[in-house]
Amino acid sequence: MGKFHAACLLAATAIANAALAATPQKDIDTNIQPAVQAFMQQYKVPGVAIALTVDGKQHFYNYGVASRDTQQQVTSDTLFEIGSISKTFTATLVAYALVNGQLSLTDHPGKYLPELKGSDFDKVTLLNLGTHTAGGFPIQVPDEIQNTSQLMAYFKAWKPQYPAGTQRTYANPSVGMLGLIAAKSMQTPFDVAIEHVLLPKLGMSDTYLHVPADKMVLYAQGYNNKDAPVRVNPGMLWEEAYGVKTNARDLLRFVEINLGLVNVEPKLKQAIEDTHVGYFRLGAMTQDLIWEQLAYPVSLNDLLEGSSDHVVLQNNVVTPWQPSRAPQQDVLINKTGSTAGFGAYVAFIPSKKMGIVLLTNRSNPTDARLRLAYTILNAANALSN
Template sequence: MNIKTLLPLFFAPFVLNAQTKNTATDNRLVTELDKMVQKEALAYMQNPARVGISIGIIRDGKSYFYNYGTTEIGKSELPTSQSLYEIASITKTFTGTLLAHASVDGKIKMDDDIRKYLKENYPNLEFEKHPITIANLTNHSSGLPQFLPDQSETFKKPMDSVAMALADFYKNYSKKKFYEDLHHAKIDFVPGTQYKYSNVGTQIVGDILENVYHKSYGELLSEHITKPLKMTHTIVGTNSTQLLTCYNEKGKVMPRNFTTIFAPAGGIQSTTGDLVKYMQYHLNDSDKYVKASHTPLVKSEEDRIGLYWRIHTYEDGTQTIYHTGGTFGFSSILQIYPSKNMGVVVLSNESDGESQGILQDIADNILRNSSKK
């Protein structure tokens, strides 16, 4: 799978330590699936930087849950299927699902110029008279930056300090200031012709959805996804006391997501219990909204992109639809395999430069080994 183009919200360095450790788990080691998960999870957890992970699997309509490690360094408290994690950029698939509703229901057109939905004039949001369309936002081809304002200088600081610097900067950052800064965004290629990962574009999609429905992002999430699917523990980023403590690879406690303006791009908090329900829904390709959200709007030689969903086909023809997520203290992967009627989600309350890729390997390995049984 091509994960080079998968960018989390933030990055942290990776430090490898070869020492081993004992890992608490609720895995009963009864079935072959139990044993497969045990092998993958323990290999991941042997890095002493790891804190805890929760794994959820849906296979042929049946759910399985596994938990390892601890909810907090220094405690002997195993996470559960109801433990609350930041899911970071996996949030974008929720925004894409809401956008699928708006498109299928005729609220918007995917080839609309995004400025049709903005309240001010933005002559800068085009390149050589080629405007940014809503479709360009969904596959990161808009040319918009990753953050507003530009944070490239911040990321040049020692990584330990970047999270704190961004948290401090964005704690009072308003939507009004975001749209003031949008006037200064520079587009340097024709939208739709190049890939450039952008949280900004997804934030704009969230606002477009609010404008066409006259409802908040949280209300739309509840109405169209979490309430119908009975995802009672899935919320838009709040300072919930239930959210697990999160860490970088040095064991340093990391700040939580910064502000609600990031909600459509990476602000959802959820559990494996809820995300298994979400995967079950997205395995139903006969649902018109699911089908729309999984449909790529442009062709690509590498992994295709639907409405934020990444789509990859393995050499054996098996297709996976997925997204990773990462903040400075949380890592995650959510992958569904329609032809196998199966999905895997893995959530971790520790983040480093390789954790997302390894979590993705865990999901792939569970699929591959399950397919052999």
């Protein structure tokens, strides 16, 4: 990663020497461009879309192509898969159902899925499902599970690896079930709840689980780590866990809603705030309802550690916040996401009213995206009021 580190160092030097009186858009672009280009070159990334909100103003930066075949340029309207950042929409739906009195985070799954009543899975709470503390699941739903009856049989037979609320195991199955339960509480299918209830209320008209035929021309081609063209492979609970496609413009709106910069209906505003409540601590990281937060200012090491392989892929002992931690201002709230052919990152800092969206259309390491985002946020912060 020598070239990338060098580019980051050059960018950091440029940031330190930047004149605050200069035009922010131009200076941010000048400061981040070397790091973005080094990132794209090192990881063979065809296209990158970046969106920033700084001091109430939006900034968009687009690099490269959405498809190597067509050479169509990346724009702020190019659709990217965002992988596990999709979970933040699931969390928002859950919180919206909570505000509307349709569920409680202390509820158990069997209340909404009677076939699971009395099982070990029924002993966990919805809060456990939304904070990765239910008792341990594989990171993906097993491939052999192909339909709802098999899925219910899997969860009915599930046995915890540890008592709920004592350890954290990042996983798609538990969050997927939380989304399924939220939709059940609203008496509607999950895709309908997202695409016809939540997204319209958020004003996100270019965000989809299922990309419409007339929007496919905007859908970037993803590439895996062997440079083969790929797109997300639907499986059980894929919509709830990693199914969202969106563009930099729409996702930045979501960031600005989370920052309180965009007005939404009061119940949705409350739901958004509820997703920022902290429930468990793991090192420097606090686990919210899907979102992960770190005290701000945050070191690069703490940022990387919060999304490191051992945090994502292993069981880790957690300490509960007692009582739960009210939403904070001096924090960086973030979420990583990836599919086989895309990598994404979202972060925002409430006290600074600043946030970033980073979208890429090739498989790349999480830590590389975090380093790039860290450089960009520092550039934006140096030029903010």
